[in-house]
Amino acid sequence: MAKDARADAAVEVVDLRKSYRAGAPVLDGLTFRAERGRVTALLGPNGAGKTTTVGICEGLQRADSGRVRVLGLDPVADAGALRPRVGVMLQDGGLPTGVGALEALRHLASLHSDPLDVGALAERLGLTSFARTRVRRLSGGQRQRLAMACALVGRPELVFLDEPSAGLDPQARLAVWDVVREVRAAGVAVVLTTHLMEEAERLADDVVVVDHGRVVATGSPDDLTRGPAALSFRSRPGLPTASLTRALPAGAEVSELEPGRYVVAGIDVDPRVVATVTNWCASHDVLAEGVGPVRRTLEDVFLDLTGRTLR
Numbered sequence: 072m073a074k075d076a077r078a079d080a081a082v083e084v085v086d087l088r089k090s091y092r093a094g095a096p097v098l099d100g101l102t103f104r105a106e107r108g109r110v111t112a113l114l115g116p117n118g119a120g121k122t123t124t125v126g127i128c129e130g131l132q133r134a135d136s137g138r139v140r141v142l143g144l145d146p147v148a149d150a151g152a153l154r155p156r157v158g159v160m161l162q163d164g165g166l167p168t169g170v171g172a173l174e175a176l177r178h179l180a181s182l183h184s185d186p187l188d189v190g191a192l193a194e195r196l197g198l199t200s201f202a203r204t205r206v207r208r209l210s211g212g213q214r215q216r217l218a219m220a221c222a223l224v225g226r227p228e229l230v231f232l233d234e235p236s237a238g239l240d241p242q243a244r245l246a247v248w249d250v251v252r253e254v255r256a257a258g259v260a261v262v263l264t265t266h267l268m269e270e271a272e273r274l275a276d277d278v279v280v281v282d283h284g285r286v287v288a289t290g291s292p293d294d295l296t297r298g299p300a301a302l303s304f305r306s307r308p309g310l311p312t313a314s315l316t317r318a319l320p321a322g323a324e325v326s327e328l329e330p331g332r333y334v335v336a337g338i339d340v341d342p343r344v345v346a347t348v349t350n351w352c353a354s355h356d357v358l359a360e361g362v363g364p365v366r367r368t369l370e371d372v373f374l375d376l377t378g379r380t381l382r
């Protein structure tokens with residue numbers, strides 16, 4: 072990439088390190104970039120270091136070492152200059168809890184020189200049905216949507232969204248995704264954390280997978296899920312997968328991902344493999360449906376990278 076284009080990152084984090092007391096490092100050399108006009112999704116298991124990273128970029132926390140630039144500035148030293156240019160979605164919106172939802176949003180808008188139209192934003196995010204409800208009485212999903220509106224109302228150049236659709240009903244989730252796409256189209260950089268693979272797959276231009284305080288993969292959802300396809304089919308649950316494995320070329324692994332859903336991985340899927348599977352099914356009196364290659368999902372990639380052990 073050209074040098075001046077590289078200078079144009081919305082967020083640049085290089086070799087970030089942080090530990091709490093004597094514990095294991097929470098951030099262990101984390102490096103990534105988020106570009107303007109793109110949605111960058113930070114994915115990672117619980118405790119991977121996503122919130123800490125975002126907190127450092129927002130100037131709310133400090134790293135032990137490493138370099139952080141937000142819109143070319145230092146998030147702590149230049150906090151005053153960054154405040155009007157960066158939208159932050161805090162879980163509680165950072166708002167007074169005793170006022171109505173719309174009043175809180177209007178108040179925040181009044182602090183910006185050229186805010187978005189509050190009524191239109193409230194409409195887009197479905198805030199009007201609880202406009203007069205006091206912030207402290209909002210449901211979790213209503214609070215999320217208000218926090219999102221608060222992050223966007225000042226027309227930021229960069230917005231940090233912490234799990235923007237966690238706990239939202241499907242309608243609200245779609246509305247939030249539409250709004251994210253709109254602000255991206257307007258050139259805003261969006262950095263979000265999420266546990267929803269579908270959210271990352273559908274919304275993110277760039278995915279950064281974080282584990283143990285390090286970046287373990289980056290790329291577009293398409294890049295990350297490209298690669299050798301597996302063969303998948305459906306049939307009755309409990310087939311003898313070891314027997315099918317023996318019928319296939321060396322390296323093949325057959326697993327029953329969920330009852331009745333089988334995947335053959337570890338070998339190239341070619342017509343002979345498809346024929347071997349269907350022949351094996353025929354000789355075992357097994358009716359198989361939808362035998363064919365399938366692309367890996369982002370969730371498959373995520374689990375491969377970060378393992379299946381609970382954190």
Ligand SMILES: Nc1ncnc2c1ncn2[C@@H]1O[C@H](COP(=O)(O)OP(=O)(O)OP(=O)(O)O)[C@@H](O)[C@H]1O
Nearest residue numbers: 091097115116117118119120121122123124264266
């Ligand atoms: N103030 C703190 N003091 C001590 N440890 C902390 C503190 N804040 C975070 N941690 C630890 O740092 C690690 C990373 O936490 P962080 O919140 O950044 O993870 P995360 O990737 O955002 O996780 P989640 O997906 O659960 O939100 C965790 O092990 C957490 O316990």
